[in-house]
Amino acid sequence: MRQMIIAGNWKMHKTVSEAVSFVQELKQQVANTRVEVVVCPPFTALAPVAEALKGSSIALAAQNMHWENQGAFTGEISPLMLKEIGCKYVVLGHSERRQYFGETDETVNKKVKAALEHGLVPIVCVGETLAQREANATEQVVATQTRGALADLSPEQVAGLVIAYEPVWAIGTGKTASDQDAQQVNRYIRQVIAQEFGQSAAEAVRIQYGGSVKPGNARGLMSQPDIDGALVGGASLKVEDFKGIIENSL
Numbered sequence: 001m002r003q004m005i006i007a008g009n010w011k012m013h014k015t016v017s018e019a020v021s022f023v024q025e026l027k028q029q030v031a032n033t034r035v036e037v038v039v040c041p042p043f044t045a046l047a048p049v050a051e052a053l054k055g056s057s058i059a060l061a062a063q064n065m066h067w068e069n070q071g072a073f074t075g076e077i078s079p080l081m082l083k084e085i086g087c088k089y090v091v092l093g094h095s096e097r098r099q100y101f102g103e104t105d106e107t108v109n110k111k112v113k114a115a116l117e118h119g120l121v122p123i124v125c126v127g128e129t130l131a132q133r134e135a136n137a138t139e140q141v142v143a144t145q146t147r148g149a150l151a152d153l154s155p156e157q158v159a160g161l162v163i164a165y166e167p168v169w170a171i172g173t174g175k176t177a178s179d180q181d182a183q184q185v186n187r188y189i190r191q192v193i194a195q196e197f198g199q200s201a202a203e204a205v206r207i208q209y210g211g212s213v214k215p216g217n218a219r220g221l222m223s224q225p226d227i228d229g230a231l232v233g234g235a236s237l238k239v240e241d242f243k244g245i246i247e248n249s250l
């Protein structure tokens with residue numbers, strides 16, 4: 001049985017003081033949930049949020065990282081730095097990183113391997129653009145991205161990962177994939193993983209859906225058999241909305 005995982009990706013939102021007061025409220029509101037709750041603050045707020053989360057079951061994630069431990073890479077953050085702060089997860093290959101910052105399947109794969117070496121759990125994002133969906137290329141795109149990101153991994157490593165299927169056309173647009181469409185792609189990703197890494201890795205790996213998830217559509221999406229949680233953007237910025245999604249995911 002896969003535990004549901006709801007992660008709030010704050011993107012470039014919230015100062016340190018906003019982030020800390022948000023998690024202080026959130027941890028009280030979701031104290032007894034059976035869902036695994038994750039917050040992904042911007043880098044500046046990771047350490048103070050880690051401190052504020054002490055004693056809580058809410059896990060911490062970074063939104064990106066470099067694959068090297070250290071070096072002359074101005075503006076980058078390494079896995080060692082994230083691990084020391086207390087991050088459990090790291091979001092890798094988000095479509096905004098692919099679109100605006102030149103992320104490729106190859107760099108995502110380097111980052112996935114580096115994260116695993118340091119005991120960080122990658123949340124690997126895949127998903128097609130609107131043009132790709134309209135060209136009936138969704139399956140090809142998510143298969144290529146999944147195979148690329150997970151190249152050279154062992155079945156045991158893949159079993160412990162989280163994958164987030166996020167159709168690019170549904171991110172921040174208010175357009176959500178239908179429950180059936182999201183389920184169909186998540187099931188397809190699981191089939192690709194079964195082909196590459198075997199049935200038991202495919203059954204263990206958690207596959208989220210992301211793209212305009214809100215309290216009102218969470219129940220339908222999260223009740224699909226191959227959807228094991230959500231990667232939430234906009235609706236993770238308000239405690240009430242995020243809590244609503246968590247509650248509606250069970």
Ligand SMILES: O=C[C@H](O)COP(=O)(O)O
Pocket residue numbers: 009094166170171172173174210211212213231232233234235
């Ligand atoms: O990482 C989160 C996704 O990009 C979804 O963002 P959204 O919920 O604002 O559409």
